[in-house]
Amino acid sequence: MIEVINLSKSFDGKKILKDVSTVFNKGQTNLIIGKSGSGKTVLLKSIVGLHTIEKGDVVYNGNSFVSMGSNEVRLLRQDMGMLFQGSALFDSSTVEENVRFPLDMLTNSSMEERRDRANFCLDRVNLTNVNHLYPSEISGGMQKRVAIARAIALNPKYLFCDEPNSGLDPKTSIVIDELIRELTQEYNMTTIINTHDMNSVMGIGDKIVFINGGVKQWEGSKEDIFNVENEALEDFIFASELFREVRAFNRKK
Amino acid sequence: MFYHLGRYVLFLIRVIGRPQKHRVFFTQIVREIDKLGINSLGIVVIISAFMGAVVTLQTAYNIDMPFIPRYTIGLAARDSILLEFSSTIVCLILAGKVGSNIASEIGTMRVTEQIDAIDIMGINSAGYLVLPKVVAMVFITPILVLISMGIGIAGGYMSGSLSGEVSPAEYIYGIQYAFRPFYIVYSLIKAVVFAFIISSVSAYWGYYTSGGALEVGRASTRAVVTSSIIILLFNLLLTQLLLA
Numbered sequence: 001m002i003e004v005i006n007l008s009k010s011f012d013g014k015k016i017l018k019d020v021s022t023v024f025n026k027g028q029t030n031l032i033i034g035k036s037g038s039g040k041t042v043l044l045k046s047i048v049g050l051h052t053i054e055k056g057d058v059v060y061n062g063n064s065f066v067s068m069g070s071n072e073v074r075l076l077r078q079d080m081g082m083l084f085q086g087s088a089l090f091d092s093s094t095v096e097e098n099v100r101f102p103l104d105m106l107t108n109s110s111m112e113e114r115r116d117r118a119n120f121c122l123d124r125v126n127l128t129n130v131n132h133l134y135p136s137e138i139s140g141g142m143q144k145r146v147a148i149a150r151a152i153a154l155n156p157k158y159l160f161c162d163e164p165n166s167g168l169d170p171k172t173s174i175v176i177d178e179l180i181r182e183l184t185q186e187y188n189m190t191t192i193i194n195t196h197d198m199n200s201v202m203g204i205g206d207k208i209v210f211i212n213g214g215v216k217q218w219e220g221s222k223e224d225i226f227n228v229e230n231e232a233l234e235d236f237i238f239a240s241e242l243f244r245e246v247r248a249f250n251r252k253k
Numbered sequence: 254m255f256y257h258l259g260r261y262v263l264f265l266i267r268v269i270g271r272p273q274k275h276r277v278f279f280t281q282i283v284r285e286i287d288k289l290g291i292n293s294l295g296i297v298v299i300i301s302a303f304m305g306a307v308v309t310l311q312t313a314y315n316i317d318m319p320f321i322p323r324y325t326i327g328l329a330a331r332d333s334i335l336l337e338f339s340s341t342i343v344c345l346i347l348a349g350k351v352g353s354n355i356a357s358e359i360g361t362m363r364v365t366e367q368i369d370a371i372d373i374m375g376i377n378s379a380g381y382l383v384l385p386k387v388v389a390m391v392f393i394t395p396i397l398v399l400i401s402m403g404i405g406i407a408g409g410y411m412s413g414s415l416s417g418e419v420s421p422a423e424y425i426y427g428i429q430y431a432f433r434p435f436y437i438v439y440s441l442i443k444a445v446v447f448a449f450i451i452s453s454v455s456a457y458w459g460y461y462t463s464g465g466a467l468e469v470g471r472a473s474t475r476a477v478v479t480s481s482i483i484i485l486l487f488n489l490l491l492t493q494l495l496l497a
Contacts, residue, residue, distance in 0.1 A: 050369050077375030088370040090362075102374050105273050105381075154374075 001026050002047065002158065002190050006056035009039075009046050016042045017214045019056070026190045028206035029181050033195060035236060039214040040194045041085075041162055047192065048080060048160055049073060060158070078106055081151030081189075083161040083180075087143040089135040089150070095122070096131035099149045106154060121149035125179060141172035145179070152183055159184065161193040165200060173197060177204045198240060201225065210236070226250075261457050267379035268387065268453070281385035282392075289351050289386065289452075290393030294400070296350060297343055301334075301401040304342065305408030308333045313418035326419040327409070327427020332436070334405040336496075340440040341488050343401045344447035347394065348480040352455035355386055356476035359459030360469040368460070383456040387449060394448035395441045402440070439495050446491060447484050454480040 002024040009017040016039045024030040032040045045051045047058050049065060058065040060076060068076065089098045099118040103109065109117075122131065125145040135143055144164060151159060161180060165173035181204045184191040195201065201208060205222040212232040220228070225237065226247070238244045272278035312329040359382060362368050371378040406428055413419035419427075455476035462472040 045369075048373055050372065074375040077373055080373055080375075082370065082373045084366040084370060086365055088366040090367055091365075104277055105376050106374065150370075160373075 001061060002192070003059040004043075004047060004056070005059065007043065007046055007053065007058065008055040009042055009051060010054060011042075015214060017046065020211070020214075020216045021056075022209050022216060022219055024190055024192050025207060027185060027188045028191070029184050029204045030190070030192045030207045030209070031195055031201060031205045032192065032209050032211060033201060033236065034211035035196065038211045040196075040211055042214075043211060044160055044162055044192065044194050048082060049077075078154060079157040081154070081156035081159045083144065083147045083151050083159070083164050085163040085166050087135070087140075087147040089143055089146055091135055094132050094134055095127070095138065095146050098135070098146055099153055101150065102153045117153060118149075121153050122146070124152070124183075125149045140167050141169075141176065144168065144172075144176050148176075148179060148183070152187065155187060157189060159187075159189045159191040161191070161195075163194055163196075165195065165197045170199065173199060174203065180204065196236075198237060198243060212236075257457075260461070261454070264379060264457050264460065265453060267377060268383045268456070270377050270380040270384075272380060272384065273376055278385060281381075282389050285385045285389035286393050289354070289389055290397060293347060293350055293397060296346060297397050297401050298404050300343065300346055301339065301404035302408035302411075304338050305330065305334055305405030305410075306412035308338065308405075309409035309413045309424075310416060310418060313413065313416075323419050323423040324427035324430060326413060327424040328430050329427075330409040330413075330424075331406060331428040331432070334409070335402055335436045335440055339398050339401040339405055340443040340447065341484065343398055344394065344444065344451065344484055345481055347397070347448075348451045348455075348484060349477050351390065352451050352476045352480050353473040355452060355455040356459035356462075356473045357469055359383070359456055360462035360472040363460060363462045364465055364469060379460060383453070383460070386456060387452040390448040390452040391445055394451075395444040398440060398444040399437075402437070439491075442495065443488065443491050446487055450483050450487065451480050454483060 004020055004022050004024075007017055007020045008015065020043060032043060034040050042051060046053055053066055063072075063076070065073070065076070090101065093101070096115070096118050099121050100114050103114040103117055107114065119131070122128070125148050127142060127145050127149065130138055130142065135146070138146070159180070164176050164180060168176065177200050180191060180193065183189070193200065193204075202222055208220060208222060208225060209216060210218040210230070210233050218228055218230050218233050225233070228234070238247060309326060309330040312333075313326045316325060316329075359368075362382070368378045368382070371381060410421065410424050413424050414421045458472040458476040458479065462468050
């Protein structure tokens with residue numbers, strides 16, 4: 001479980017996050033939604049410690065991130081996996097080397113064991129016969145899957161995904177979403193996903209946190225989201241023609 | 254300036270940490286020696302050969318007086334190459350070639366979140382990415398400078414003898430005359446210091462890049478300009494310290 005307590009963050013005097021508090025539960029896919037520029041990525045990067053926490057705290061299974069020493073942070077991070085918006089695969093390494101990287105750096109297992117684990121993770125994300133290809137030689141969807149395989153290589157307790165569907169077609173997006181959901185349940189991870197894709201919200205949103213202008217304006221489940229009376233959230237949800245039509249259809253009924 | 258100086262010192266503290274995995278670290282050093290050093294051999298050879306040739310011809314044209322012995326052409330060319338050209342000029346060339354390479358590689362990794370991906374795994378990204386480059390450069394640059402000295406003197410020999418400005422015997426006598434081995438040590442000390450400057454300063458600019466492709470280009474330019482200026486500054490300082 002990850003607890004965010006009164007988290008605030010500014011850049012050059014401009015407040016990006018304002019006293020955000022919420023709880024992300026284990027074994028669930030927790031979604032942070034909001035418009036572009038609403039502070040979702042800053043929130044996610046503050047949670048994982050890529051941005052220094054200015055005010056407030058993030059508590060990982062009862063351990064305060066702010067009070068941790070550098071060694072404790074290093075150990076905590078070995079329990080984290082992260083999928084970045086652009087996949088963040090190492091260009092000069094092959095697919096297998098990318099997935100093996102955390103194993104090479106953080107485990108003492110033999111080369112054979114590390115290879116086996118990398119192959120297992122690649123199989124798990126349904127990628128075969130791509131081990132010796134470079135990231136530039138595979139599609140965007142495959143790159144995302146390689147990044148997921150790398151993120152789960154060390155059996156993490158926490159999985160963070162920043163816009164996992166950006167740049168992907170709707171069908172591949174669903175595949176990635178389902179994969180993240182399956183892995184979350186399989187590894188019993190606490191998964192936090194940043195997204196502005198309403199298909200993801202409706203597909204895998206066990207818990208949803210809506211951020212607007214750096215403020216948490218709403219949290220709840222996908223079942224509740226259509227009944228909320230919040231202008232910003234309504235604007236966000238019904239920005240799509242499809243969802244507007246669904247609303248109109250439901251009202252007619 | 255003080256902001257960057259302070260941040261550079263903090264960056265170096267992060268870089269000079271204990272490597273996470275020694276096996277990986279040594280593999281990376283070998284890779285960097287090949288990428289940064291061996292791949293620079295061609296340009297070092299070409300520049301050194303022409304540099305030695307031009308220095309010899311210019312010296313010959315400028316001391317065209319009957320009471321100055323011809324072997325001084327070899328002597329002047331040798332001292333110019335050993336003391337200044339092979340260390341400082343070659344390192345300035347390396348600041349351009351290797352420095353921009355390091356800054357753009359690390360800068361691209363920063364803007365594409367590859368460095369964040371390393372950090373999130375609990376790995377010291379500065380140490381992992383930069384230390385092997387610094388060690389490789391500090392190791393390979395003195396070797397490149399030694400090669401440059403040899404090629405430079407050989408280039409002087411070729412141009413002097415082919416142009417007829419100095420006979421091979423006079424040139425060889427000149428390069429042996431009043432030779433001080435310390436000149437080579439002095440040059441190698443400079444090479445080590447300059448190699449550290451090129452690799453660490455360029456890595457610093459790359460590591461703290463933010464934005465996109467434009468900023469990566471800017472970081473690369475800053476890396477070359479800053480490391481060249483610092484090399485010139487340290488050249489003055491080391492000359493005063495070691496030769497005065």
